[in-house]
Amino acid sequence: MGYEMWTEKYRPRTLDEIVDQEEIVSRLKSFVEARNVPHCIFAGPPGTGKTTAALCLAHDLYGENYREYIMELNASDERGINVVRETVKTFARTKPMGEITFKILILDEADNMTDDAQQALRRTMERYTETARFILIANYSGKIIEPIQSRCAPFRFTYLPRESVIERIKYICEKENVEILDDGIEAILEISEGDLRRTINILQTAASVGKPISAEIVYSVVGRANPHDVREMMLTALNGDFLAARDKLRDLIQKYGLSGADIIRQIHNEIFRLNVPDKWKVKLADIAGEVDYRLVQGANEEIQLSALLAKLVEAGYEIKRGL
Amino acid sequence: MAHRITHIPWAQKYKPKSLTEVIGNKEAKERILNWIRLWNRGVPEKRALFIYGPPGVGKTVTIEALANDLNMELIESDASSYRTASAVKRLAGRASQYGSLFGRRKLILFDELDGVTGSADTGGLREITELIKISRVPIVLIANNAYDPRFTQLRKLCLLVEFKKPSRTEIMRHLAKICAREGIEAEKDALRFIAERSGGDVRSAINDLQALAQGKTKLTYEDVSWLARRDRKEEIFNVLRRIFYARDSSTAKAAVNMADVDLDMLFEWIYENIPYHIKKPSELAAAMDMLSKADVYRGRVKKTQDWSFIRYVIDLMTAGVASSWSRKSPGWVPFRFPGRIKMASSSKGEREMLTEIGKRIGRKCHISSSRAIKEVLPYIRIMFQTNPKMAKGIAKWLNLSNEMVAYISGGEIKR
Numbered sequence: 001m002g003y004e005m006w007t008e009k010y011r012p013r014t015l016d017e018i019v020d021q022e023e024i025v026s027r028l029k030s031f032v033e034a035r036n037v038p039h040c041i042f043a044g045p046p047g048t049g050k051t052t053a054a055l056c057l058a059h060d061l062y063g064e065n066y067r068e069y070i071m072e073l074n075a076s077d078e079r080g081i082n083v084v085r086e087t088v089k090t091f092a093r094t095k096p097m098g099e100i101t102f103k104i105l106i107l108d109e110a111d112n113m114t115d116d117a118q119q120a121l122r123r124t125m126e127r128y129t130e131t132a133r134f135i136l137i138a139n140y141s142g143k144i145i146e147p148i149q150s151r152c153a154p155f156r157f158t159y160l161p162r163e164s165v166i167e168r169i170k171y172i173c174e175k176e177n178v179e180i181l182d183d184g185i186e187a188i189l190e191i192s193e194g195d196l197r198r199t200i201n202i203l204q205t206a207a208s209v210g211k212p213i214s215a216e217i218v219y220s221v222v223g224r225a226n227p228h229d230v231r232e233m234m235l236t237a238l239n240g241d242f243l244a245a246r247d248k249l250r251d252l253i254q255k256y257g258l259s260g261a262d263i264i265r266q267i268h269n270e271i272f273r274l275n276v277p278d279k280w281k282v283k284l285a286d287i288a289g290e291v292d293y294r295l296v297q298g299a300n301e302e303i304q305l306s307a308l309l310a311k312l313v314e315a316g317y318e319i320k321r322g323l
Numbered sequence: 324m325a326h327r328i329t330h331i332p333w334a335q336k337y338k339p340k341s342l343t344e345v346i347g348n349k350e351a352k353e354r355i356l357n358w359i360r361l362w363n364r365g366v367p368e369k370r371a372l373f374i375y376g377p378p379g380v381g382k383t384v385t386i387e388a389l390a391n392d393l394n395m396e397l398i399e400s401d402a403s404s405y406r407t408a409s410a411v412k413r414l415a416g417r418a419s420q421y422g423s424l425f426g427r428r429k430l431i432l433f434d435e436l437d438g439v440t441g442s443a444d445t446g447g448l449r450e451i452t453e454l455i456k457i458s459r460v461p462i463v464l465i466a467n468n469a470y471d472p473r474f475t476q477l478r479k480l481c482l483l484v485e486f487k488k489p490s491r492t493e494i495m496r497h498l499a500k501i502c503a504r505e506g507i508e509a510e511k512d513a514l515r516f517i518a519e520r521s522g523g524d525v526r527s528a529i530n531d532l533q534a535l536a537q538g539k540t541k542l543t544y545e546d547v548s549w550l551a552r553r554d555r556k557e558e559i560f561n562v563l564r565r566i567f568y569a570r571d572s573s574t575a576k577a578a579v580n581m582a583d584v585d586l587d588m589l590f591e592w593i594y595e596n597i598p599y600h601i602k603k604p605s606e607l608a609a610a611m612d613m614l615s616k617a618d619v620y621r622g623r624v625k626k627t628q629d630w631s632f633i634r635y636v637i638d639l640m641t642a643g644v645a646s647s648w649s650r651k652s653p654g655w656v657p658f659r660f661p662g663r664i665k666m667a668s669s670s671k672g673e674r675e676m677l678t679e680i681g682k683r684i685g686r687k688c689h690i691s692s693s694r695a696i697k698e699v700l701p702y703i704r705i706m707f708q709t710n711p712k713m714a715k716g717i718a719k720w721l722n723l724s725n726e727m728v729a730y731i732s733g734g735e736i737k738r
Contacts, residue, residue, distance in 0.1 A: 003716025005688055005699070051689045076691035077682075109691055198698070205702040208710040221705060242598045242607060258697070298622035299615070303594060307615035310608040317604035 006204040007197050010172055015056045020164050021049055024155050028053060032060045035100060039125060039134045041110075041149065043141035044157025047195030053155075054106045054135045061100060069096050075109040075117075085120060092128035102133050110136035111143035118145045125151060159194035168196070169203060179212035187218035230266040234274070237312035238319075245309045253302055260301030264292045267308070280315050287311055332655060333533040334526050337501050339388045345381050346497050346525065347489025352385060354484050359393065362428075362461050369482040371455045371462040375469035376486030379524030382465045383434055385486075390430050399432040411450035418460050429460045436466035436474070448473060455480045488523025491515065497525065498532050507536050512544040530560075533657055559584055563592055563658050567600050568650050572642035579637055586636070590617070591661035593640055600656050606648035613643030676730055683721045700731070707732040 012018045015032070018025050031037045037057070042050040058066040071091045088105060096103050113121065122145070125134055136152065138144055160168075166185060173180045184206070192199040205221045206213045229248055237245035252258045268288045271281055291304045339345045342352055355374075361367035374382045390397040398418050400410070418431050433451060455462055455477075466474065469483055495511075495518045502509040517535070521528035536542045565578035579589070594614060601607045617639035624632045681692030684699050707714040707728065718728045 003713050004720045005703075005717065008688060055689070072689065074685065074691040076693050077685070108689070109694075201699060201702045205705050208706040208713050221702075240604065246598065294615075294619055294622075297619070298626050299619050300622070303618040304615050306594070307608075307611040310604075310611035314604040314608035 005201075006172060006176070007200045010168075010175075010200065011052055012056055013059055015053075015060050018049065018052065018056060019168070020160050021053070021157065024053060024157065027155070028057045029060075031057065035061075037061065037102070037104065037133045037135075039129070039152040040136065040155060041141055041144065041152040042135060042137045042155045042157060043139070045139060045159060045194065047192075047197040047199070048157040048159060049196065050137045050155075050157050051106070051108065053157075054104075054137065057135075058104055058106075061104075062098075069100070070104045070106060072106045072108065075107060075112045085124075088121070088124055089128070092124060092132035095131045102131050104133050104135060106135045106137065108137045109139075111138035111140050115145060118148060122147050122151070160196060162189065165189060165192075165194075165196065165199060169199065172200065172203060173207075173213075176207065178207045181212050181214050183215040184213040184218055187215035191218070191222050230263060231270050231273075233309070234267065234270055234312060237309040238274070238276070238316035240313055240316055242310060242313045245312070246306055249302065249305055249309060260295045260305060261292070263301075263305060264288055264295065264308075267305075268292075276315065276319055280319060284308075284311070284315065332530070332657065333501060333505075334529045337504070337529065339381075339384055341392050342385065342388045345385050345388055346493045348381060348385070348486050351484050351486050354482075355385065355389065358482055359389065359461060366459060369480065370458050371464060371477075371481040373464045373466070373469050373474075373478060373481035373483050374486060375466050375483065377488060377523060378467060379521075379526035379528075380486050380488050381525060382486050383432075386430070386432055386463050386465070394427055395430045396427045397430050397432055399434060408446040408450040411447050411454060415454050415458075418458075431458070431460055431462045432465070433462070434465045436464055437468060437471065448477065452476050452480065489525060491518045494518040494521060494523075494525055494528050498528060501529065501532065502536065502542065505536070507539060507542055509536065509542040510544050513542050513547045516544065516547045530657075534660055537657060537659070559589070559592060560658050562589065563596060566593065566641050566645055567596070568652075569641075569645045572646050575641040575645035576638065579641055586633070587621075588661075590614075590621070590636075590640055592658070593644060595661040596658050597644065599659065600652055601648045603648065609647035610644045613639050613647055617643065676727060680723065680727050680731065683723060687721055704731050 015025050015029050042053060044050060055066075055070075058070045062069045071087075073087065091103065091105060094103075095101065107121075110118075121134075125132075125148070134152070136144065136148070141149065141154065166189070169180065169185055169188065172178075180203075188199055188202050188206070192202060202218060202221060203213070206217050209221055210217050229252055233245050233248040233252070236248060249263075252263060253260075268285065271284045271288060274281065274284075276284075287308055291308050294304050295301060342356070345352065351374075355372065358367065358369070358372055374386070376382055387397065389395075398414060400414055414431070418429050451462075451464075464477065464481060469478060469485075495514045498514045498517060499509065502514070514532075517528050517531050521531065531547075535547055539546075562578045562584055566575045569575035569578070579586070597610050597614065598607060601610050617636045620632050620635045620639065624630060624636065677696060678692055680700065681696040684690075684695035684703070685692045688695060688699060690699070703717065706717065714728065714732065723731075
């Protein structure tokens with residue numbers, strides 16, 4: 001019995017095992033009973049059980065060998081039209097053996113698909129609806145084109161209640177024979193912000209570092225995985241050191257893999273916490289908005305963010321001079 | 324806030340001050356010394372020395388070091404001065420003043436003779452020829468190619484000395500000395516590579532070394548090996564200097580046509596170097612603003628595939644950046660290689676491995692490889708670093724190779 005990621009070890013395998021999301025679970029159970037599943041969109045924030053629900057549904061529907069009847073695709077890894085055309089079609093057109101007459105395609109991060117790919121997907125969904133049902137998983141259902149939305153049953157996943165998360169943490173700790181202090185639990189809750197996958201990853205990492213798990217251990221773990229360097233980077237720039245700030249930016253992007261969108265969002269959060277005059281807060285917020293927009297339009301992350309850092313340097317300089 | 328560092332080109336800082344410090348060309352140096360000694364006993368038959376050879380091998384530096392060694396006053400004229408007949412006469416006039424202030428003997432140097440152009444300067448060549456005939460002071464001429472037809476008359480009056488390219492080993496040794504003085508620990512392979520690349524041009528090798536190593540404490544082979552790609556550094560330095568220090572916006576714009584430079588590459592060079600040259604906060608912000616606007620257009624070109632937008636990219640990244648600041652720097656500032664490219668290309672193998680690791684995690688954890696790298700790998704990395712037993716188990720579960728495990732545990736993206 002070696003080690004594995006606890007996110008997988010403790011992932012529910014049947015609909016019964018899923019705690020919370022009662023409404024969703026009961027609807028899915030009715031699909032299983034009816035032996036029929038419509039196309040679905042599972043939408044909601046990360047770490048709220050969307051993939052789990054899809055896999056459990058498949059498991060309950062097809063039994064132990066459910067993996068033979070499903071296909072998991074991730075739009076991030078395979079984004080273009082060609083993937084839809086080839087892979088999905090090949091999967092969709094063959095009829096499965098056994099009682100259930102259709103297979104299930106789980107398409108994760110569907111909101112990352114280009115519009116063209118989504119159009120192609122819609123046509124595929126229509127043509128092969130007899131032999132294939134689609135479960136689209138997304139953070140924002142709004143990013144999925146209308147024609148697809150109208151063909152799918154919508155499922156809204158929400159953050160799990162605090163108590164459920166705490167229970168889950170305690171459950172896993174018991175099974176793994178790991179002691180955790182109350183302040184450790186609090187720290188994990190605070191940092192994971194409702195994302196259960198992140199919760200369990202932090203938990204497992206903290207457990208590998210030391211026991212009993214305290215808030216201090218949790219923060220140290222998170223410090224290494226998610227450095228709150230965005231604030232530090234901004235302060236460095238405000239203090240006038242562009243080169244050092246730019247180096248930090250590069251670290252964030254290259255070493256820690258933060259995306260431009262991640263960074264600009266954090267920058268935006270931090271702007272109003274900076275110790276600068278209001279007029280500068282507003283200026284900077286305006287610039288942040290412009291950067292965010294440009295990123296969406298396809299501009300280069302580092303260049304745009306660097307320009308913002310340069311503006312911060314200028315701001316710091318002018319503020320010191322009393323402007 | 325930023326402190327003032329006066330940058331000196333290493334080629335200047337470590338310029339040989341004595342003949343013994345000049346690398347290579349032992350025989351040539353001896354011949355020159357012997358010829359100079361002839362002047363101790365009167366005027367020799369050949370009153371002028373004509374030194375020739377490829378660029379950067381030490382021709383000028385040798386004469387300057389020689390003058391220093393023998394405490395001679397060097398009167399020089401190079402490509403930046405006019406070589407009209409009158410200018411040569413004036414120089415000759417200076418040289419012939421008897422009894423210089425310190426009683427030092429004089430040495431006349433006409434450097435970069437290949438640069439003599441057009442009719443204006445050819446009058447100068449004739450004048451130099453006349454000067455040699457009557458000079459009572461040693462004259463040295465330097466050019467890349469002594470057998471240029473323009474120099475036919477000149478050659479007859481001169482002792483020709485050829486300078487050859489120093490060996491790679493000699494260059495390496497010199498680079499190693501500089502590294503030691505700069506407190507940089509350099510891998511032998513790195514120095515060998517730079518020496519190799521330079522093709523015998525010592526000046527170029529030192530410039531490369533400076534661009535790559537300045538500010539670092541360690542120079543590895545990986546740092547320099549990416550130079551193997553399109554290596555147009557000389558040209559790019561010129562283009563950059565044109566852009567950053569342009570007289571006006573048209574000159575900055577024209578810089579792009581100067582050399583066969585990839586636009587995206589040039590963009591990276593400009594981006595990397597802006598903060599080293601433009602220090603004033605308002606100017607820095609303005610220049611970066613221009614560059615960011617150029618980048619927006621770059622994105623538009625890619626998205627629309629409409630290449631006519633490129634003109635705006637060029638305008639903004641050249642003229643736009645140039646006009647953002649005063650174009651005056653406190654001193655000579657070297658240009659640096661773009662850090663981003665270095666990292667990207669040197670870790671290409673690593674990036675591929677990273678993606679593969681991401682895929683394996685993603686498959687087991689039901690997420691995309693990019694999310695796996697961003698959201699799960701950092702935790703796995705910590706587990707690997709703190710708990711080898713766990714590392715082994717998870718590595719097995721994920722089906723990771725030993726190389727991948729080492730990479731994950733190592734953590735840093737190697738530079």
